[in-house]
Amino acid sequence: MMRETFLLFLLFCSLIESSASKNTIKDHLQRGSSLSVDDSSDVIRSPDNTYTCGFYGFQSNAYWFAIWFTNSKERTAVWTANRNTPVNGRGSKMTFRRNGAMVLTDVDGMVVWETNTTSTDVDRAVLLNTGNLVLQNQKGQILWQSFDYPTDTLLPSQTLTKRKSLISALRRGSFEPGYFVLSYNSINVLILTYDSPETTVLYWPSPDPGFNVWSYGRTSYNSSRIAFFDDFGVFRSSDRWQFNASDMGFGIRRRLTMDYDGNLRIYSLNDSTGLWSISWQAIAQPCNVLGICGRNGICDNGVLQSECSCPPHHQQTNPTDVSQGCTPTFNTTCSNSTKFGFLEMPNTDYYGFDLNSIDAFLPTSFDACKDMCLRNCRCIAFSYRLTGEGLCFIKNALFNGFRSPNFPGSIYLKVPVDMETSESVSVLTSSNATCVEVVTVMLGSPSMYEPSETKVKWVYLYSFAIAIGVAEAFVMLLGWWLFYRKNALLTSLEEGYRMVSSQFRGFTYQELVKATQNFKVEIGRGGSGTVYKGILEDERVVAVKRLGDVSEGGEFWAEVSTIGKINHMNLVRMWGFCSHKRYKLLVYEYVENLSLAHRLFSTTFLQWKERFKVAVGIAKGLAYLHHECLEWVIHCDVKPENILLDESFEAKIADFGLAKLTQRGGQNSEFTRIRGTKGYMAPEWASNLPITAKVDVYSYGVVVLEMARGIRLSNIVVQEGEEEETELMRFLRVAKTKLQGEEMESWIEEIIDSRLGGLFSMKQAAKLVEIGVSCVEEDRNKRPTMDSVVHDLIDCESE
The missing domain is CATH 1.10.510.10 (Transferase(Phosphotransferase) domain 1)
Structure with a gap:
């Protein structure tokens, strides 16, 4: 009996030992060893278990070699090696080669990323409690560290210097570099900039490139250009900029992140829930982030939240990414045959890109401002505001748009005359760069404007005054109703300001039933579903595929939106989708010559x-x-x-x-x-x-x-x-x-x-x-x- 009990005990111990060895997490990586994307437990942990380093995947077949907070609910990443180039989810490896270099290879063996440590005596790779991945020699000296190559996040004890910057992600849920940057400028001041392929603009601490650094409590005389974020929650910079987390104190895990929306924030981790809370942010008003809505886009501080919208006769460039801005639906080319007028956008302005920047602050009349824009083919809009004297800014590009009820001016958008609306009382048109013609649009009957050679017809004046009073009362009531009913507001502005796209979008089931004549003409059938020919309301011929067994709800939307963004001349273009109860349909371009x-x-x-x-x-x-x-x-x-x-x-x-x-x-x-x-x-x-x-x-x-x-x-x-x-x-x-x-x-x-x-x-x-x-x-x-x-x-x- 004793012997059997002893054997069972030995068996139990061996099972525990086997299980423990199988699930052991590495605390370092030696030369000649590797981490594989195929094993999610093949990772390195910091000694205190705060950080984990390994392969990170949040898209179906795209993986990054990253460092993340172990206990955060969303596995928040703080650093990625291959930010621009994800690797395959099968067969990719991070290998610590015997020549001393850490090398990331894709499934086909192609080198995606590597450290520059082949000529050193590096011995091991270790993830420190600070979240810093380091390569050390046998003496413990650091020969390479991830802290020298930040992505969008600065951790406590990590420095930001003149050779480093924090670059935001392109969008939420992405590692791809975006356009918002925290860095030192040439005069030693830490700034936030919007740096896109089209334009670069400073927006914090001031949108003025020549801002007075002293008025913001900064100095440009310290050329060391170094910033430091400590464990207490205090950030200090050599330009005398300092700020504190609202929950200052030791024992809280924090990060400073350059977010995809252009704001710089400190986040604090709640250990019990694994969720993050904002404990400081640089910009209180989202629309002060220039470039956030892209070219032609307008940032609007609405009742519930800030939103991006498009001007009249513009559509979103990419319906799934507002940062890419809006595209005009009309030809903006200046020619002798085109007559232009203007659409007013009240309480709206676009910062920068002024053609008349030298004399923009000279007093200018409204008519003179219009004439300047009409006579200049490069002008696509003008801004006019009354601040005691009229100020005129004619624009050759529309970036950094915002709308605010407190802004004392308007943007006048230059459009072909046939796009003018009846609400415009005065429309200017131009047939060429030197001739200006005034076209008047009348409100009411023509007789109201005819001169009387005998006496004024008071009945018309009284009628007109009463009509104006009734109209004002109606507008006030309508404004109150719209203010508290956001959905009604969006509906009423649909014709002028909604974001319309002729590209990828959602279709209603009724639209597709009508387009296909109740799925009348079948043009194909396969394992994934049946395809029908259809004609949309805009007369595009399409192929509508009715799917069989597919994922439900938000997952379906996430997947089709990803597919909808894929665009190549040798791929059938997807125009949109429909998810209606049990029906899941995809709308493709119709290809003429069959298969x-x-x-x-x-x-x-x-x-x-x-x-x-x-x-x-x-x-x-x-x-x-x-x-x-x-x-x-x-x-x-x-x-x-x-x-x-x-x-x-x-x-x-x-x-x-x-x-x-x-x-x-x-x-x-x-x-x-x-x-x-x-x-x-x-x-x-x-x-x-x-x-x-x-x-x-x-x-x-x-x-x-x-x-x-x-x-x-x-x-x-x-x-x-x-x-x-x-x-x-x-x-x-x-x-x-x-x-x-x-x-x-x-x-x-x-x-x-x-x-x-x-x-x-x-x-x-x-x-x-x-x-x-x-x-x-x-x-x-x-x-x-x-x-x-x-x-x-x-x-x-x-x-």
Whole structure:
């Protein structure tokens, strides 16, 4: 009995030890070891467990090597190595090589990021309690540290110097660098700037580049340019700028972050809930962040929150990203045939970009200001305000827009005359740069404006005065009603100020029923759903796909919005979506020339020139999905039926991204069931291996070989005395010997589609077959990437 008890005890201890060793978190990384993206527990922790370092993924197949707060609810990241270049969620590694460098490699072995420590005696990588990832030698000296390469966050004990800056994320939930920057300027003062590809503008502590530093309690005489954030919650800078967290004191975990909305904030962590609270921010009024609404956009401090909107006759450039601003729906080119007028936007202004900056503060009449803008082809609007004397600012660009009831002026937007509204009492038009014509729009009947040669018709004046009084009372009541009913406000301003987009948007179910005539004309059917032809109200011809089993609610919206942002000439454009009860529909552009299957396996077959062009187009589209999208997309069902051809026989890949909608079980989950079409599916589907972009490479290989042969390679071939095999397997058996031999040219002539009558390029045909064979290698690591396929095909394209 004692012996049995002892054996059970030993077994129990061994199980505990095994479990503990399996789940041990690394406290450092030695030379020759690595961290893998495939194992979420393969991380480094700081000794006090405050910080974790490893692979961070919040999009389906995009991962970053990052440092984050261990106990924050949202795993808040404070540093990323590969901020611009996420790696694949399968097979990527961070390796501490024996030459002393930490190297981040993608699934295909490509180096994405590395430290510059190959010539040092670095011994180990350690994550300190401060959140600093360091490389040390055997003496403990730091030879490299993440603190020297901040992203958007400064941690306590981390310094900000003249060679460092904090750069915001581009948008919420993104690591991609944005446009808002905290840094030292050339006169040693710490500032916030909006630095986009179009413009750079200072907005804090003052939007004036020549601001008096002394009036803001700063000094420009200290050239050390260093700032420090301590554990007590105090920030100090060499320019004498200092601020404190509202919860000053030790024992609270904090971070200083340059947020995506352009505000600089201190956040404090609640250990019990894992949530963050703002304990200080630089800018109280969001609309004081210049550039926040992008070109032409207007920041409006509404009743509930600040919002971005577009001026009249403008639409959002990107419906999912207001920071990209608005685009005019009219031609702004100045020509002799175009007559321009103005639309007033009350209590609105755009900061900067004044064409008359030298004399802008000289007193100017309203009419003179209008004339200046009309006579200058570069002027697209003018600002006029009365502050005792009239001030005129004519604009050549509209950035940093804001609307406030306290602003004593208006922006007058320059538009073609036919876009003028009846609310404008006076409209100026211009046929050229020197001639000015005044067009008057009358309110009421013409007789009210006719001069009387005898006496004034008082009845008209009294009637007019009463009408004005009634109108004022009505406006006051309407204003009160709109003030407390924001939804009504948005509706009433819909024609003038709503953000309209002809690009990706949500459709109502009724719109799509009407467009498709109650789903009358079916043009395709597949595993993911049925496709119907439709015509929208704006007369665009579209293809509406009614999906089968898809994710629900917010996840569906998140996925389709990501797909909707993908835009490439070799991908079918998605115009929008509809989520109505159990119905999930996607709206695509309509592609005229049907599918590659119709044009390859029928009597109306493609000639060689079109085939090679299609092969290049498919490769470019897949390369874009695999290598250029921020959130990578694996198609999982590349086949001739999913390759559409436009009027010029340009290939457009359809149904990309649908695997995410129909297969996803969770943020980091693998595909839950096999997706694809027999004959085009890579072997790893059946082998239960992790799915990577190489499954698309395999399918592409089958497709291009079918384009060369002109037949379905998935067809079963049975020869006498032999087992069943597919056309593809028989073809590959022969190809692997012929491609290396001297008889390759004659063999190529034999296998190319006989319907072409020998009219094809030998060099292109050989290259296409060679690529196709390499793409269908059983070992996925031997298959090329789509990027390399594109390069190889382009070299032959001019043949």
